[in-house]
Amino acid sequence: MKFESFKAGVWKSRYQYKSFEPVPVNHTWLWEDPTINTLLESANRALGELNAFSLIVPDIDLFIEMHVVKEAQTSSRIEGTQTGMDEALMSEDQIQPEKRDDWREVRNYVDAVNLAIKELDTLPLSNRLLKQTHEILMQGVRGEHKQPGEFRISQNWIGGSSLADAVFIPPHPDGVPALMSDLEKFWHDESITVPHLIRLAISHYQFETIHPFLDGNGRIGRLLIPLYLVSHQLLVKPSLYLSDFFERNRANYYDALMRVRISNDLIHWVRFFLQGVTETATKGRNVFQEILSLRTEAEHKLLSLGKRAPNAKQALNLLYRKPMLSAGDLEKNLGVSQPTANALIRDFIRLGLLREVTGATRHRLYVFETYLSLFVR
Known part of the structure; x- marks a missing residue:
């Protein structure tokens, strides 16, 4: 499938609304746009430099913990959680009672990341792993009654207060298992030739479009990025998180995803994603340099x-x-x-x-x- 001729899916009429049914992604991808090649080269170089620090910094796990906390706090903030970085580092008894619900969401994210990375030692990146991670994310917080750890069996929507005024309506729940199965195959299909960062850009778009859970899709979709990179050994440690880039460019992030669904503009999304990898990996490399100097x-x-x-x-x-x-x-x-x-x-x-x-x-x-x-x- 060429990016230039890509058709993202179809809008299918349901009772009083239309859901967007995306096409499967597990196949070879090609493109003519030379800008993507340049961006891909830059992103791979920056990612390699970041990974090098993971190999040479003594006691790297000490500092990875702070990367995880930063990701948890930023990714949760995108979803409206109001917990500062300082508060994310405190224990629950040090948090004001009215702020503890938000604090638990951030700490759940930390626990979910840590468990998922540990599970990669024995499990491949899979829907099973995402479900386990989602269950931890939802424990004891808003969304705990929305099928934690299970793909949805009812219709959800993005934006607005109901299906009637939603900004975007993901696929009907009947199609979610097959779409997620196709996505899982795409992560591991060695019979197709697709560079990992291109595969990851498409995967993040597809996951967010499927929106397989009733709640927590944004956080799980962003967590999918370091999980993919670690599981395919592009990173030794989970040191790259794009939530900071997405949060700083929030309007552009949502716009780039919607442009694929509405205008089939996958090229714009892939460019945006690769730019995010380059900027974030470069920033992460610089942070490691400053850590070594400070240490x-x-x-x-x-x-x-x-x-x-x-x-x-x-x-x-x-x-x-x-x-x-x-x-x-x-x-x-x-x-x-x-x-x-x-x-x-x-x-x-x-x-x-x-x-x-x-x-x-x-x-x-x-x-x-x-x-x-x-x-x-």
């Missing part, structure tokens, strides 16, 4: 602590995973006494590595500001 500087400062340096090094590693914490967090995670934890915090404040942010006399929280700032700009 060298911080560890040099710890040398001045003498016999307290070993505990301080453990505390620093904890801060890479959790750059906002309390003295109690240090006690629990390092297995040290309260006086030792308090002494470490005083040392870190003196060295310019921590700042107290509550202004309270009890239940104080401290932030590793220079590190956290790398993920919130």
Whole structure:
């Protein structure tokens, strides 16, 4: 199928509405547009550079955790969840009661990402894995009664308050299993020659168009991107998340998806997606460079602590995973006494590595500001 002659699907009349029925995607794809080749080359180069850092940065998993939290917070924000990056790093008892529902959605996303990546060790990227991930995403939050972990058996819609005024109506539920089966085959079909990033661009569009779940489709569809890259070994670690790019270009993102459905303009979508991969991978590479520089500087400062340096090094590693914490967090995670934890915090404040942010006399929280700032700009 050539991009230039692609027909995205048909609008089929239902009772009082029309659903969009997309065509299957599991076949070879070709294009004449030379811009796609250039964008594909740039995206692959940027992705390779990002992956190189995953291979050379010591204790890379410490920093991947922050990438996951950033993705969870940003992807959830696209769906209207109002949880700040600092709040996403807090424990539930530190969150104001009226904000806990949003906070749980973000933390569910973190749990869902971590489980899905771990499952890739034993499971291929599959509908089964997406269903398991969706079930975790929906636990105990808005949408928990909308068939968590199962493809929908009723009609959903995007935008508007009902089917009557919806912006877009995905395919009828009867067609969802076959469409998702076709999409799963597309991920793994070695008999067709399609570059991975092109395959991934088409897959994200197709998933969002099918909208197979009653809720959480945006988040699962965006999570599909790093899952695909890791499962096909384009990335060793889940270090690329496009939610930040999509959120910053939200109107263009939704417009690009709709242009495929309405005008068959798959070329515009693929260009947009490849641009997003390039920008996001380049930004991720730069963040890793800054992390390495910050790490060298911080560890040099710890040398001045003498016999307290070993505990301080453990505390620093904890801060890479959790750059906002309390003295109690240090006690629990390092297995040290309260006086030792308090002494470490005083040392870190003196060295310019921590700042107290509550202004309270009890239940104080401290932030590793220079590190956290790398993920919130």
